[in-house]
Amino acid sequence: MLRLDPGNTRIRTARRFDAWEGGGEYNVIRGLRKVFGYKTAIVTSLAQNDVGLLIEDLILQGGVDSRFVKWEKYDGVGRKVRNGLNFTERGFGVRGALGVSDRGHTAVSQLKKGDVDWEHIFGELGVRWFHTGGIFAALSDSTPDVVEEAMISARKHGTIISYDLNFRPSLWQDIGGKAKAQEVNRRLAKYVDVMIGNEEDFIEALGFSVKGMDANFTNLEIDGFQTMILDAVNDFPNFKVIATTLRSVNSASDNDWSAIAWSRETGLVQSRKWKSLEIWDRVGGGDSFASGLVFGLISEQTLQESVNLGAAHGAIAMTTPGDTSMASRSEVEKLAGGGSARVQR
Numbered sequence: 643m644l645r646l647d648p649g650n651t652r653i654r655t656a657r658r659f660d661a662w663e664g665g666g667e668y669n670v671i672r673g674l675r676k677v678f679g680y681k682t683a684i685v686t687s688l689a690q691n692d693v694g695l696l697i698e699d700l701i702l703q704g705g706v707d708s709r710f711v712k713w714e715k716y717d718g719v720g721r722k723v724r725n726g727l728n729f730t731e732r733g734f735g736v737r738g739a740l741g742v743s744d745r746g747h748t749a750v751s752q753l754k755k756g757d758v759d760w761e762h763i764f765g766e767l768g769v770r771w772f773h774t775g776g777i778f779a780a781l782s783d784s785t786p787d788v789v790e791e792a793m794i795s796a797r798k799h800g801t802i803i804s805y806d807l808n809f810r811p812s813l814w815q816d817i818g819g820k821a822k823a824q825e826v827n828r829r830l831a832k833y834v835d836v837m838i839g840n841e842e843d844f845i846e847a848l849g850f851s852v853k854g855m856d857a858n859f860t861n862l863e864i865d866g867f868q869t870m871i872l873d874a875v876n877d878f879p880n881f882k883v884i885a886t887t888l889r890s891v892n893s894a895s896d897n898d899w900s901a902i903a904w905s906r907e908t909g910l911v912q913s914r915k916w917k918s919l920e921i922w923d924r925v926g927g928g929d930s931f932a933s934g935l936v937f938g939l940i941s942e943q944t945l946q947e948s949v950n951l952g953a954a955h956g957a958i959a960m961t962t963p964g965d966t967s968m969a970s971r972s973e974v975e976k977l978a979g980g981g982s983a984r985v986q987r
Contacts, residue, residue, distance in 0.1 A: 643726035643745065644697055645925075645965055653742060663700035664728060664965030666777040667908050669926050672704040673933030673955065675968045677974065680937070683707035683769075685758055685792075687749035688708045693725045694749075702865045704966065712757060714749040723749045731801040732923040732963070733894030739924050743812055751781035753788050758818070760795035761955070770925040771940055772796045775806035775838075776847055780813035785905045786826045792832035802940070804836035806932050808844035824849045828877075836883040836939065837874070838932050841867075844886065852875060871904050883939065884951060887956060889929050895921050899957055901931055911946045913953035914980070930959035930967045934974060947978070954978035 645664035648656035663672075671682035682922045684706050690713045701708050714723045726745040733739035745751065763769050774791065796803050807827060814823045827847045831837065844850050852870045857923035867886070875881050885903040892898065900915040932956030938948025952978035957968040 643728050643750075644693060644700075644948065645728045645730055645750075647730055647963065653731055653740065659729075659769070660963070661696065661700075662718070662964040662966065663697055663704065664730075664776050664926070665808060666929055667773060668701075668706070668792070669929035669965050669967075670773050670806070670933045670936065672706055673930050674814055674937060675705040677955065679932065679968050679971065680940070680959075681707070684709055685710040685713060685763070687712040687753050687757075688772070688960045689714050689716045689720075689723045689725045710758070712749070712903075713751040714722050714752070717924055720747060721748060723752065723814055726751075730925055730965075732925065733926045734801050735895060735962055738891075738894050741810075741812075741925065743810075745781065748781070750778070751785060754784040755782040755787040755791050757766060758788065758792065760900060761790050764795050764801050768783055768799075768800055769796075771802045771804065771936060773804045773806070773936065776823070776827055776843070776893040777810060777813065780810065780817075780823070781829060783817075785828065790833070793830065797833060799804070802835050803833055804932070805830065805836060807837070807839035807847040807929070808928070809839070809843045809847040811846075820881075826839050831878050832880060834878070834881065835884070836936070837878075837881050838935065840887045840928060844874070848874070853916050867902060868904075868910055871910070875906075883945065885935055885952070886933075887928050887953070891916060894924070895950050897921055897924065897960075898925075899953070899958070899960075901935075901949050901953040903935065903952075905946050908945040911949055913949045914926065916976075920961070920962050921956055924960050926967070926985040927956040927960040929965070930969075931956035950977070950978040 643665050646659040656968045674680045675682040709782050724747050726748040729742040731740040774789055778791050850870045850873055862956040887901045890898040898917050899919045901913040926975045929953040935948050935952035938951045957965040957973045962968040
């Protein structure tokens with residue numbers, strides 16, 4: 643989709659917007675390509691007009707392969723098909739970040755089972771890792787079927803599947819709310835190897851309870867998360883890794899930030915904690931965490947190293963504007979290893 647950013651002002655008062663590409667799933671593979679050097683491709687659909695071509699141009703600038711984009715004929719108005727927009731304020735101080743989605747009738751929401759040749763992607767091309775999530779699954783009645791079809795094919799060919807729950811109340815509010823989100827996400831969770839989310843996601847999108855969590859999804863107790871993990875793997879024994887970011891919002895521009903991950907072999911590990919991390923633009927921080935975590939896992943680093951990379955990548959990504967990461971691999975690895983913001987010359 644196309645992100646339109648009003649900069650230091652607000653959506654409701656803006657006179658100009660900066661254009662960026664974005665999307666919960668796209669941001670992860672873009673980070674894997676641009677920051678960590680892995681070859682990645684996006685499977686999506688765009689309306690064939692100049693907005694779609696702008697989005698494609700941004701995808702290509704990010705180094706992501708666009709060969710699997712399904713182009714749909716534009717009807718001239720957008721009655722049948724259009725491209726998704728997301729207006730995003732980054733927030734400041736006591737004013738939280740704000741996202742306003744404009745995604746009705748988008749080409750990607752109209753993807754349906756049978757539109758993508760997953761056997762070619764996983765069986766013939768041998769894709770090693772497939773990442774998707776709860777944002778795409780929420781776009782329409784047909785998108786969960788597309789995800790499930792892809793996951794079945796991926797498992798058949800031994801492709802690792804990661805899924806970011808990415809619960810967005812606004813995407814579910816008109817189609818059944820939290821109950822529908824849990825129905826869809828629990829249906830898809832049975833195929834997932836690496837389940838990713840934040841503390842709110844596991845509660846709202848999968849229906850688990852976390853001891854010690856208050857109504858604002860803060861003050862997470864580690865013991866409470868460990869209990870939730872036991873409940874999750876009891877329901878979904880296919881989970882090999884569970885990972886979550888931990889964020890306490892002191893203000894829109896001041897967050898405490900860290901992450902936790904679990905595997906059967908390692909148990910629970912926790913990243914470095916950043917107290918009062920200064921935030922420039924928080925949107926995309928969780929996606930950058932996911933791409934750093936996936937990089938660590940796919941490159942066969944330990945779970946501790948992987949969660950450190952994810953948390954560090956998310957922390958750096960939130961110091962720059964836009965959904966996508968502007969970090970370098972060396973910056974991420976330095977911060978993950980305990981580095982600081984001391985000037986580099």
